[in-house]
Structures are given as structure tokens and as C-alpha cells.
Amino acid sequence: MTVRNLFLLPGDGIGPEAMGEVRKIIAYMNEAKNAGFVTDEGLVGGCAYDAHGAAISEEDMGKALAADAVLFGAVGGPKWDSVPYEVRPEAGLLRLRKDLQLFANLRPAICYPALASASSLKPELVDGLDILIIRELTGGVYFGEPKEIIDLGNGQKRGIDTQVYDTYEIERIAGVAFELARTRNNRVCSMEKRNVMKSGVLWNQVVTATHKEKYADVQLEHMLADAGGMQLVRQPKQFDVIVTDNLFGDMLSDVAAMLTGSLGMLPSASLGAPDAKTGKRKALYEPVHGSAPDIAGKGIANPIAMIASFAMCLRYSFGLVAEADALEKAIANVLDSGIRTGDIMSAGSRQVGTAEMGDAILAEF
Amino acid sequence: MTVRNLFLLPGDGIGPEAMGEVRKIIAYMNEAKNAGFVTDEGLVGGCAYDAHGAAISEEDMGKALAADAVLFGAVGGPKWDSVPYEVRPEAGLLRLRKDLQLFANLRPAICYPALASASSLKPELVDGLDILIIRELTGGVYFGEPKEIIDLGNGQKRGIDTQVYDTYEIERIAGVAFELARTRNNRVCSMEKRNVMKSGVLWNQVVTATHKEKYADVQLEHMLADAGGMQLVRQPKQFDVIVTDNLFGDMLSDVAAMLTGSLGMLPSASLGAPDAKTGKRKALYEPVHGSAPDIAGKGIANPIAMIASFAMCLRYSFGLVAEADALEKAIANVLDSGIRTGDIMSAGSRQVGTAEMGDAILAEF
Numbered sequence: 001m002t003v004r005n006l007f008l009l010p011g012d013g014i015g016p017e018a019m020g021e022v023r024k025i026i027a028y029m030n031e032a033k034n035a036g037f038v039t040d041e042g043l044v045g046g047c048a049y050d051a052h053g054a055a056i057s058e059e060d061m062g063k064a065l066a067a068d069a070v071l072f073g074a075v076g077g078p079k080w081d082s083v084p085y086e087v088r089p090e091a092g093l094l095r096l097r098k099d100l101q102l103f104a105n106l107r108p109a110i111c112y113p114a115l116a117s118a119s120s121l122k123p124e125l126v127d128g129l130d131i132l133i134i135r136e137l138t139g140g141v142y143f144g145e146p147k148e149i150i151d152l153g154n155g156q157k158r159g160i161d162t163q164v165y166d167t168y169e170i171e172r173i174a175g176v177a178f179e180l181a182r183t184r185n186n187r188v189c190s191m192e193k194r195n196v197m198k199s200g201v202l203w204n205q206v207v208t209a210t211h212k213e214k215y216a217d218v219q220l221e222h223m224l225a226d227a228g229g230m231q232l233v234r235q236p237k238q239f240d241v242i243v244t245d246n247l248f249g250d251m252l253s254d255v256a257a258m259l260t261g262s263l264g265m266l267p268s269a270s271l272g273a274p275d276a277k278t279g280k281r282k283a284l285y286e287p288v289h290g291s292a293p294d295i296a297g298k299g300i301a302n303p304i305a306m307i308a309s310f311a312m313c314l315r316y317s318f319g320l321v322a323e324a325d326a327l328e329k330a331i332a333n334v335l336d337s338g339i340r341t342g343d344i345m346s347a348g349s350r351q352v353g354t355a356e357m358g359d360a361i362l363a364e365f
Numbered sequence: 366m367t368v369r370n371l372f373l374l375p376g377d378g379i380g381p382e383a384m385g386e387v388r389k390i391i392a393y394m395n396e397a398k399n400a401g402f403v404t405d406e407g408l409v410g411g412c413a414y415d416a417h418g419a420a421i422s423e424e425d426m427g428k429a430l431a432a433d434a435v436l437f438g439a440v441g442g443p444k445w446d447s448v449p450y451e452v453r454p455e456a457g458l459l460r461l462r463k464d465l466q467l468f469a470n471l472r473p474a475i476c477y478p479a480l481a482s483a484s485s486l487k488p489e490l491v492d493g494l495d496i497l498i499i500r501e502l503t504g505g506v507y508f509g510e511p512k513e514i515i516d517l518g519n520g521q522k523r524g525i526d527t528q529v530y531d532t533y534e535i536e537r538i539a540g541v542a543f544e545l546a547r548t549r550n551n552r553v554c555s556m557e558k559r560n561v562m563k564s565g566v567l568w569n570q571v572v573t574a575t576h577k578e579k580y581a582d583v584q585l586e587h588m589l590a591d592a593g594g595m596q597l598v599r600q601p602k603q604f605d606v607i608v609t610d611n612l613f614g615d616m617l618s619d620v621a622a623m624l625t626g627s628l629g630m631l632p633s634a635s636l637g638a639p640d641a642k643t644g645k646r647k648a649l650y651e652p653v654h655g656s657a658p659d660i661a662g663k664g665i666a667n668p669i670a671m672i673a674s675f676a677m678c679l680r681y682s683f684g685l686v687a688e689a690d691a692l693e694k695a696i697a698n699v700l701d702s703g704i705r706t707g708d709i710m711s712a713g714s715r716q717v718g719t720a721e722m723g724d725a726i727l728a729e730f
């Protein structure tokens with residue numbers, strides 16, 4: 001029997017509740033379909049800091065590195081707002097991304113038809129929206145050195161961050177974007193600020209060269225990142241795949257997620273390079289939403305983004321494409337049937353809690 | 366008689382056409398109201414490169430430095446897409462900002478009621494919207510060193526940009542934001558990425574300290590910049606004044622501008638520190654929109670952003686508050702009367718060209 005090793009890091013806030021619903025689906029797949037999932041679980045973020053003074057322990061890092069895939073909930077909360085910078089909750093997530101070399105972050109921004117009216121955009125602009133944002137995740141200003149605060153004396157300090165991109169980093173993320181575009185509508189839009197940033201100039205050159213050498217069949221467009229933000233708001237359906245750097249990707253994917261009206265519903269996948277021998281990619285799957293400490297522990301959080309992240313896991317880590325499709329379809333069906341958690345509640349729908357939503361999706365699966 | 370020195374830099378694309386309409390208003394104010402404007406004119410951007418191989422000449426830089434205020438149109442176009450980085454059209458604008466030390470960029474995002482339905486957001490979310498984004502303009506990743514592309518050999522290059530902020534830079538832009546908030550709804554939201562960037566940590570600390578020391582009467586909130594982008598889309602009216610760094614300000618102000626449905630209508634002011642002796646600030650006023658090369662020279666461009674930029678000039682450089690109010694009112698009245706340029710045309714309105722729009726506003730003024 002195939003063994004599939006999953007490492008679960010529920011984290012803080014609503015992370016554990018959302019992860020609970022995924023656990024049900026895993027159990028069902030093991031029982032009913034002999035899926036062979038073996039799970040282990042660790043701590044990340046504030047709860048890890050509370051337990052052992054670090055945002056993730058060495059032991060858990062080891063387990064994450066050894067697993068076939070990591071499922072990640074959410075980290076952070078007011079309780080840890082003033083812990084030292086090096087051990088803040090986010091540091092756990094950033095270390096996972098860096099040490100597992102998860103350079104490719106896939107953030108689908110799709111609009112569930114049942115929720116089109118929940119968007120702040122006019123429904124006709126988002127109905128049927130299906131964009132895939134590919135964000136570079138292990139480079140740029142997130143990790144470049146120097147990154148420090150220097151004391152200049154006289155009451156003056158200097159905060160420094162460094163944006164660094166090497167040719168190979170741009171090449172490999174561009175490759176992911178072009179490959180995935182081929183499975184979709186075959187269009188890539190690359191975004192940077194080449195009019196201001198040297199890393200943007202290099203980004204533009206390398207994407208252009210990669211396209212010319214290997215992916216000339218894909219339609220490629222370049223856009224300045226600020227104009228890209230505008231165009232996302234103006235006419236989001238013009239895009240198919242967007243590829244951009246770590247910081248712009250952070251901003252643009254959040255704007256795109258909010259546009260869909262389906263925030264709290266959106267999953268993401270962070271992938272490494274295929275292993276030279278096995279062809280396997282390291283991978284981490286996490287919802288786009290945060291830890292929502294204000295509603296944590298109440299059993300009302302929306303588990304859909306976490307479940308949809310597990311669907312991405314089925315697809316990208318285990319090649320279980322039919323199962324991934326079925327799980328995504330189950331989510332859409334449940335929404336169509338008018339079942340809603342509080343965050344997406346609207347008149348005429350039936351409001352349920354986290355567990356009921358999970359059960360409804362499992363029943364449709 | 367007061368002499369008021371204006372230096373006009375129409376630039377490229379639709380810049381000259383838009384500036385033409387401001388020239389009419391200046392002439393009228395001189396004639397009818399003895400306003401004492403003395404104008405001189407120079408080249409910036411692509412046209413400056415064509416004339417003398419630089420994005421702005423030393424002579425014109427001298428004139429910009431000597432003027433009471435600079436009116437700037439727009440720069441750039443496909444013609445100059447492959448000129449060397451150092452002399453690209455944008456370099457002229459960046460040099461003006463840096464050498465005139467225009468550290469405070471004021472970008473109002475207002476929704477003209479007559480245009481609320483032109484927004485891609487639902488009208489009720491933007492109707493009456495009035496946000497002021499204060500963007501730091503002479504620091505951050507735009508100007509920090511090193512900023513270069515290094516050849517690493519083996520076909521590999523490295524693109525580097527550096528984000529740098531010193532305490533005094535954050536203090537002075539925070540001061541501008543708090544001061545202006547006091548003239549509005551007394552609320553400031555500061556945006557950075559302190560969870561990832563050390564410059565963001567310092568930004569957050571200095572804004573907090575400045576607030577505590579001098580502006581405790583103003584309501585202050587902090588938001589991560591990615592969450593800020595989301596909130597702008599979700600519920601833009603929650604904001605009064607937003608203060609943020611150069612790069613986040615670039616992105617967020619463009620998103621905000623697009624939300625209003627009034628892009629092509631929005632002005633901006635870039636201000637320096639008050640002179641120790643005279644109290645005067647160096648200043649540059651420019652529309653938020655670009656050079657729109659596709660419609661340049663056709664007499665159809667919307668001159669409203671340029672005219673509204675001149676209204677900001679009347680207000681901030683010359684203290685002509687009544688005149689600024691009257692000019693802004695004239696713009697709103699003309700829109701209310703149903704006159705539109707092509708970019709904001711809608712059924713039932715009357716479409717006019719650049720000059721007619723300018724004349725209509727002048728007639729209302």
C-alpha cells in the first residue's frame with residue numbers, strides 16, 4: 001500500500017479548528033479509499049513559542065523536511081505581538097518556506113459563483129473569475145541581507161532591507177508560471193517595477209529570455225506592479241496567470257483574494273523544485289486567510305480555505321487529480337445549496353458552524 | 366504686486382495637452398484677478414532625452430529649484446522603452462523628487478459623486494469616498510544603495526535594491542500625516558510590513574513615538590500593508606489619512622485611485638520641508654495618471670487631473686484657499702452638468718474633447 005506522509009501544523013487562532021475538518025476528510029479517505037495517509041502533528045507560531053521559545057522547534061522542522069507534504073493552518077495573534085522579532089509567529093512560516101526551499105507559491109483567486117455578490121466589486125466583473133497568482137517565495141526583500149536596524153547615534157536609527165534576485169531564481173519561478181499557464185488559458189502576465197528597481201530590470205529580462213527559449217507558445221505580457229494592482233481592480237478577468245516577486249506577490253494576491261468575495265475560502269500551495277532522483281517536490285499548503293484571533297475557539301470559523309488547501313495537496317503532491325476535483329466540487333455544491341459560515345452569510349442562506357460546514361462538504365465528497 | 370513663479374514641465378504623451386488647459390486658467394487668473402503668475406517652461410522625460418540626451422537638463426533642474434512651484438504633466442512612452450536606464454523618462458521625475466527633496470506626496474482619492482457608478486466597486490462602497498494617502502517620496506527602495514545588477518559569471522546576474530529608512534525621514538512624513546489629519550477627520554492609518562521588514566519595524570516604532578509625543582489627539586491605527594490593500598478594496602471609506610512608505614505608497618495609491626472610478630481625474634502634490642527662513646516649501650504638482658501615449662495628440666485626453674493638480678498648487682504653495690475651493694467646485698459642477706471626456710463617458714452624457722472640457726471648467730470658475 002502507498003504510504004503518504006502528511007505533517008500537520010495547525011498553528012494559532014482558527015488554525016486548529018480549520019485543520020480539524022481536514023482531519024475528518026483524511027480519515028474518510030483512509031477508510032473508504034485506502035488512501036494510506038499517515039499523519040503527524042507539530043507546533044508552529046505562537047503556540048510553538050509558548051511551548052519551547054521558538055516559532056518552530058528543530059524537531060518539527062525535521063519532520064516538515066521529511067514529510068511528503070505539510071498542511072499549515074495559520075499563525076499569530078495579539079498575545080505574541082511583542083515577542084522578540086526573531087521568534088515572532090511569522091518566523092516559523094518564513095523558516096519553513098526558506099528551509100524547505102518552497103520557492104513557488106500558487107495562489108488561485110477564484111470567485112465561487114454562489115458568492116459573486118459578496119465581492120465589493122460589481123458582480124459582472126468577478127463572476128467566473130479564475131486567476132492564478134504565482135508568487136516567488138524564497139527570495140526578494142523577505143530574505144535579502146543586510147536586514148537590520150542600525151543605531152546611528154543622536155537618537156537616529158536606520159532600518160535596512162535588501163531586495164535580491166539572481167537569474168536562476170527568476171528563471172525557475174517563470175518556468176512554473178509558463179508550465180501552469182499551458183494547463184490553463186496559456187497566458188502569463190509578469191509584474192515588477194523595472195522603471196524604479198534594478199531587480200525589476202533583471203526580472204523583466206530573465207522572464208523575457210525564458211519565454212523566448214522555452215515557452216514561446218505561451219502568451220506573455222509585462223506590466224508594472226502598480227499598474228497591475230490597478231488592473232486587478234479595474235478588470236480582473238483580463239488575467240490568467242500572474243507571476244511576480246515575493247513582496248509584490250504578497251500585496252497583489254491579497255488584493256486579488258479580496259476581489260473574489262471569497263476570502264476565507266482561498267487556498268494556497270507552496271512548492272519546491274522536483275527532487276533530482278524521485279521527482280517529488282517539497283510542499284506546504286495553507287489558507288490565504290490569517291489566524292483570526294477574534295473568532296478563534298468559537299467553532300464558527302470557515303474551514304473552506306483549509307479544505308481547499310488540502311485539495312491542492314491531493315493534486316500537486318499526490319497526483320490525486322480526480323479526488324482533488326471531487327473535493328473542490330463538493331465545496332462548490334455545498335455553497336450552491338445555501339449553507340454558509342458566518343463570514344459569508346447572506347440573506348436566505350442557512351448559517352452553520354465550522355464542524356457542520358466540514359461535515360456538509362464531507363457528505364458531498 | 367505678488368510675483369508667483371511657476372515652472373511648467375508638460376513632459377510626454379498627453380502631458381502637453383493637459384497642461385494647455387491649465388495655462389488657460391493661469392492666464393485668466395492673471396488677467397481677471399491680478400494673480401501675478403509668471404511662468405517658464407522646460408522639458409522632462411522622453412522629450413528631454415530627444416532634445417539633449419538626459420531625462421531633464423541641468424538648466425531645467427535649476428529652474429525647477431528656483432521656482433515657487435513646479436507643474437508636471439506626465440512622462441514616458443513606447444518610443445523610449447529601450448533608452449539606457451539612467452536616462453529613461455522616469456529618471457527625470459525621480460531626480461526632481463530627490464533634488465527638490467519632495468518627501469511628502471499627497472494623493473487624495475476622492476470619488477466625484479457624478480462618477481460613482483464608473484467605479485468597479487459597488488457604488489455604495491465608494492460614493493462620497495475621500496481618503497488622503499500620504500506617501501513618503503524621497504526614501505525607501507527607490508533611492509537606497511546598493512541598487513545595481515552584478516554579473517556573477519556563469520550566465521548568472523544578481524539584481525539588488527535596498528530599502529533604507531532613517532528615523533528622521535519617518536518622523537517628518539508622520540508629522541505631515543498627523544497635521545493634515547487634524548484638518549480632516551483626525552484619523553491616521555500607518556501601513557508597513559513590520560512582520561517581514563526591519564524598515565517596517567522602525568517605521569512602526571517611529572510613527573508610534575511621534576504620535577505619542579506630539580499628536581496624541583489624533584486617532585492612530587497600524588495595518589500591515591497587504592491587509593491594507595485588502596481593506597482598501599473591502600471597505601475604503603473606513604480610512605481618513607493613510608501614511609506609508611515610497612513603494613507601498615506607489616501600489617496602494619494606485620489601487621485607491623482606481624477604486625474611485627475617477628482615475629484620470631486625480632491630482633497629487635509633492636512637498637518639501639518648509640524653508641527655515643521663508644517658511645516656503647518646494648513643491649511639484651502632477652496628475653496621478655500617466656502619459657497615455659495611445660491617445661496623445663488627439664485632443665481627447667481628460668485634463669481634469671492636471672487642473673485639479675493646479676488647484677492643489679493654489680492651496681498648498683500659495684495659500685489661495687478660496688481659489689482652490691472654487692476651482693475644485695468648478696470641476697464638480699461641470700461633471701454634474703453631464704459633460705465628459707471619452708475616458709469617463711457614460712450613456713446620457715455629452716462627450717467633449719480636452720479643450721472643451723478645459724473651457725467648461727474655466728467658464729464655471
Ligand SMILES: CC(C)[C@H](C(=O)O)[C@@H](O)C(=O)O
Pocket residue numbers: 090093094250560561591
Ligand atoms: C504572515 C506573513 C509573513 C505572510 C507574508 O508576508 O508572506 C503572509 O502575509 C502571506 O501572504 O503569506
Ligand SMILES: CC(C)[C@H](C(=O)O)[C@@H](O)C(=O)O
Pocket residue numbers: 195196226455458459615
Ligand atoms: C513613473 C514612476 C517612476 C512613478 C513611481 O513609481 O513613483 C509613478 O508610478 C508614480 O506613482 O508617480
